[in-house]
Amino acid sequence: MFQPVKIAPSILSADFMNLQRDIEAIQAGGAGYVHVDVMDGHFVPNLTMGVPVVKQLKKITDMPLDVHLMISNPLEQLPWFLEAGADIVTVHAEAAAGYQLERAVEMIHAAGAKAAASVKPHTPVEVLAPVMAQLDMVLIMSVEPGFSGQSYIEGSERKVARTVELARAVGAAPLIEVDGGIGVKTAPLVAAAGADVLVCGSAVCGADDSAAAIAQVTQAAEAARAAALASKEA
Ligand code: DX5
Ligand code: ZN
Numbered sequence: 001m002f003q004p005v006k007i008a009p010s011i012l013s014a015d016f017m018n019l020q021r022d023i024e025a026i027q028a029g030g031a032g033y034v035h036v037d038v039m040d041g042h043f044v045p046n047l048t049m050g051v052p053v054v055k056q057l058k059k060i061t062d063m064p065l066d067v068h069l070m071i072s073n074p075l076e077q078l079p080w081f082l083e084a085g086a087d088i089v090t091v092h093a094e095a096a097a098g099y100q101l102e103r104a105v106e107m108i109h110a111a112g113a114k115a116a117a118s119v120k121p122h123t124p125v126e127v128l129a130p131v132m133a134q135l136d137m138v139l140i141m142s143v144e145p146g147f148s149g150q151s152y153i154e155g156s157e158r159k160v161a162r163t164v165e166l167a168r169a170v171g172a173a174p175l176i177e178v179d180g181g182i183g184v185k186t187a188p189l190v191a192a193a194g195a196d197v198l199v200c201g202s203a204v205c206g207a208d209d210s211a212a213a214i215a216q217v218t219q220a221a222e223a224a225r226a227a228a229l230a231s232k233e234a
Helices: 016-028 051-060 074-084 099-110 125-134 156-169 187-193 201-205 210-233
Strands: 006-009 034-039 065-070 088-092 114-119 137-141 175-179 197-200
Touching: 006 034, 006 201, 006 210, 016 051, 016 201, 016 210, 034 051, 051 065, 051 074, 065 074, 065 197, 074 088, 074 099, 088 099, 088 137, 099 114, 099 125, 114 125, 114 175, 125 137, 125 156, 137 156, 156 175, 156 187, 187 197, 187 210, 197 201, 197 210, 201 210
Parallel strands: 006 197, 034 065, 065 088, 088 114, 114 137, 137 175, 175 197
Antiparallel strands: none
């Protein structure tokens, strides 16, 4: 079940006037992905970046682009993001109910990208059951989507553990990503519960030394995970 923990720094907390510099810093620091928060001012109150930014990022980095779509009409915009070079695309269950979520996963896979689905803090992860076996990744939100710099919602690690169980029940092993308020204090909680990918906005891209921050969060997460594994085996 456990794979090495990877950090996905969210560029929402980067310096947009020096984005290439910040991307190079996280790459040198060992980031696993670049997390791109796409917000439309409708699904969430905030408005951030879109297709042109993904296209430009693709030109300057080899790190996989982990595109988190917080938009109301994912099916309409998906082809654009896939064409722009998104490597992993996350669609929210709240924006793509029932059949639409299945369709989104099919479209993403048909383009050769990896498909992920996300749930907001108040949406039970069980809504992902119909597509769980097809997903490459599940994104558990540990804050209400919309803004970086919020505090981790206590108990979110229980949802991570529940996701591991749900996936296992259908013989699937998607990566589990957690997004919102993740840093040295909270990374151990979610890593011990089974998280594989940690999105870090303010804790990494907002830090003075993003490479050092990646190392610290990774170390804290790996230590907690090793302890959790050891206690299971004991
Ligand atoms: C929130 C975004 C997050 C956010 C994370 O809606 O999806 O990716 O940028 O920022 P921090 O790590 O500061 O909570
Ligand atoms: Zn995000």
